[in-house]
Amino acid sequence: MTSSAPHLDRLRLRQLRLLELIDTHRSLRAVGEVMNLTQPAVSQMLKDLEFAFGVTLVDRSVRGAMLGPLGQLALQRARTGLAIFDNLAADLHADLPTVVRVGTNPAVMLDLVPSALHHMEAHRANIRFRLEAGTVGNMMSGLLNGDLDCYVGRVDWTATPEQMAETLRYDPLTETSLVVACSVDHPLANRSSVSATELAQWPWTLPSGDTNNRRSIETAFRNCGVQAPVPVVEVSADPTSLLRLTQKIELLTCLPKIVLDTYAAEGRIVPLVTPDLDFLRIQTCFVTLRENDTLQSLQMLREALVHVCLERPDVTEGG
Template identity: 25%
Template structure:
């Protein structure tokens, strides 16, 4: 026996088909190959094992004792191979799988609910796992491969991650309809002078962008309330505690008809909410499909 010989899957399939049918022609039909191909595969297998597996008669092939001993192992190997292939097919066709996403709670609140619902209806066998992390943990979750990808706006992207824009957002002034500025089509940053506003606290979300932009516009921003989550700022504004500064997409997603969402201009500050991946890592079919659902959702919204 050639001790370096390893049977191929094709050889094992030919062996099992011939053992079960007893005929080369029948085995060839089952495997969708020619009779000569089956004969060659058997000969290669016997030569490699240095063992006769079938005794040839004029009408059929009779398995030897070695073939009978080998059959259970060959069948088990083929079952495992078929199960493995079936598993990959299920993953590729989204019959099963997992999508893990890193996202801040603020973004998750308006970005994911509809997408998760739509994706779940189309692919009930795929589990969506949401890692709702703090802004300063976001990039680390992606780089550490705790998730498949992230959704957000990395403050310091770095060379180890890649970003693909999902939607473009801009900062807005949000107020009740009875506010003196509510009828404006746009509001300049200089209009915020002396205007108490609600925004995120230092180190959270868009606060750094708000402070830098106000300073460049020559405005000493008067912050009446600082919050950790923009959802808090939104209900505070709706309750009459004062206007707020936040991304327009989040404010509009709240769907409160009593609130006006007015773009801030001079300068107009845009930011991309992106799909964030570790550089060099490929996304699974399930992850790509989930991102397609997200893109379709926001294309419709636009």
């Protein structure tokens, strides 16, 4: 079965919403009740949708209806498109400048994104920016679902299905690594180097277990044959809080270098030399959907980010 351009042109938004209803209710009869349609009418809508795309989207059986692999992909893309329509409608009625919804990681907000907005003179660009900081997984989900226009931060490609990754345009910006740190008053502060075995014996504050940084920390310890430290305090996606706790309670922590540099310059926090801990490099990317790639507002932000990174190669991110 091949796709039909004339039939694609005749598709309606509610036919795209049909996939989400099927995924939720797993029954064409139940979907009909929600849409105030008969089951035959829902079946015809689905047939028209599958004919237009030229593929089977829904697996039907006596137990109901379920989205197949292609149906899941179509649903993901449909959610993105519907979210774009919803936000466009809101912007048009608001009679305000274009809104760019940017997802970030918290450490990116310390310097990289503010510096880029300063470079592009965002306050004069007739563009409004809505910034949201969170974990890598949440930000990537927001981008794929159409809740964000772009994402600036770390990308976990292992958690992104290949079919979804192919829908994205991404530009590498810069990279860094994680660093173990403590307060200047900590007993380890003046050591020339510290082993993973000894580090694991001290109390820690770490990012929460759902973050990529936490997983990288645990992997580095395990690769040394050492059980990863169990933190006294966990903090969800907030590196500045990790450093405040490190200073006040004299806990060890581990975080991206850009965050540490900000505080180390004030003489309150120091990095530790940990020769046997091998942390994976953290790469910052600018990511957006391919269909949004030509939007002028996103091009301006991308160019500003690249400019900042070229001028300041130590700028990095966390998550």
